[in-house]
Amino acid sequence: MTRSKSRRRRETPGPAGFLAVDKPRGWTSHDAVDAARRWLGTRRVGHLGTLDPQATGVLPLAVREATKLVNYVEDSDKSYIGSVRFGVETDTLDGEGRVVRTYSGRLPDEQTVRGALAEFRGDIEQIPPMFSAVKLRGVPLHRLARKGEEVERAPKKVRIHRLELLKLDAEAGEAEIVVDCSAGTYVRTLASDLGQRVGCGAYLLKLRRVKSGPFHIEDAASADELAALAEAGRIGERLVSPAAVLGLPTWTLPEAGARRVMHGAEIPPGTTLRVSPGARVLAMDEQGRPLALLEMRADRRMWPLRVLRTAESP
Numbered sequence: 001m002t003r004s005k006s007r008r009r010r011e012t013p014g015p016a017g018f019l020a021v022d023k024p025r026g027w028t029s030h031d032a033v034d035a036a037r038r039w040l041g042t043r044r045v046g047h048l049g050t051l052d053p054q055a056t057g058v059l060p061l062a063v064r065e066a067t068k069l070v071n072y073v074e075d076s077d078k079s080y081i082g083s084v085r086f087g088v089e090t091d092t093l094d095g096e097g098r099v100v101r102t103y104s105g106r107l108p109d110e111q112t113v114r115g116a117l118a119e120f121r122g123d124i125e126q127i128p129p130m131f132s133a134v135k136l137r138g139v140p141l142h143r144l145a146r147k148g149e150e151v152e153r154a155p156k157k158v159r160i161h162r163l164e165l166l167k168l169d170a171e172a173g174e175a176e177i178v179v180d181c182s183a184g185t186y187v188r189t190l191a192s193d194l195g196q197r198v199g200c201g202a203y204l205l206k207l208r209r210v211k212s213g214p215f216h217i218e219d220a221a222s223a224d225e226l227a228a229l230a231e232a233g234r235i236g237e238r239l240v241s242p243a244a245v246l247g248l249p250t251w252t253l254p255e256a257g258a259r260r261v262m263h264g265a266e267i268p269p270g271t272t273l274r275v276s277p278g279a280r281v282l283a284m285d286e287q288g289r290p291l292a293l294l295e296m297r298a299d300r301r302m303w304p305l306r307v308l309r310t311a312e313s314p
Contacts, residue, residue, distance in 0.1 A: 024222070
């Protein structure tokens with residue numbers, strides 16, 4: 001028996017699903033993963049995209065067998081509420097960095113800010129910030145930035161679906177904005193570019209993610225709430241089923257069909273499952289546990305795209 005198989009079998013079996021954490025300020029995404037491993041009693045936890053330490057809000061996690069479905073979760077859109085501070089620039093483009101430039105002139109009024117925001121809507125190009133997880137020859141840019149290095153970065157195309165001013169404190173030079181955007185958008189870069197557009201520089205003061213793909217802030221729980229539920233043995237109540245996250249129908253298989261799927265074999269749809277080629281379903285066993293993500297192929301048979309439980313699973 002290999003070491004990895006031994007470790008996996010020693011884990012206490014538990015429910016699989018997705019957990020929406022309302023990440024607190026100061027936590028890295030990996031901090032949230034480590035906390036969830038303690039809460040749920042499993043090492044098999046992963047996050048669906050990072051969230052900067054100074055940002056708060058929705059951080060979706062995959063638990064146990066759901067980690068195998070991360071690549072199938074729609075991750076196209078994000079929504080944020082952020083605060084922009086005009087008149088100051090920092091090396092990290094946020095409030096955690098070193099001030100590199102200040103502006104002593106008049107700060108922008110509401111009309112100027114609204115007009116500038118309109119110019120960023122739609123498809124735009126962004127240059128990833130040096131303080132980011134983007135890698136250059138395998139090295140994250142933020143490691144180079146902490147050494148004082150700056151390298152050329154290729155611009156990337158992103159889409160801004162919505163970008164609006166919620167309120168402006170002209171005296172303090174702070175604007176609260178709402179951003180709906182494609183995955184991969186850097187709101188820090190957006191704030192910095194906005195500052196350049198209005199002529200006084202800016203950085204991102206605060207950021208809260210309120211939507212990440214199918215996960216919304218209303219469905220997220222705080223770290224304190226999740227810790228309390230774990231202490232009470234009820235944290236499983238917060239897990240969202242893979243079927244709900246993927247938005248797929250489920251198909252309960254009898255024991256023979258379940259065993260066939262768990263060995264990675266195809267299975268005929270029978271008369272109860274009516275789907276077209278290309279359609280996907282989540283196969284379940286008779287105990288209601290997810291077995292595999294299946295896809296109808298042109299030969300009218302259901303083929304496993306991802307087997308979640310094997311014949312040796314508990």
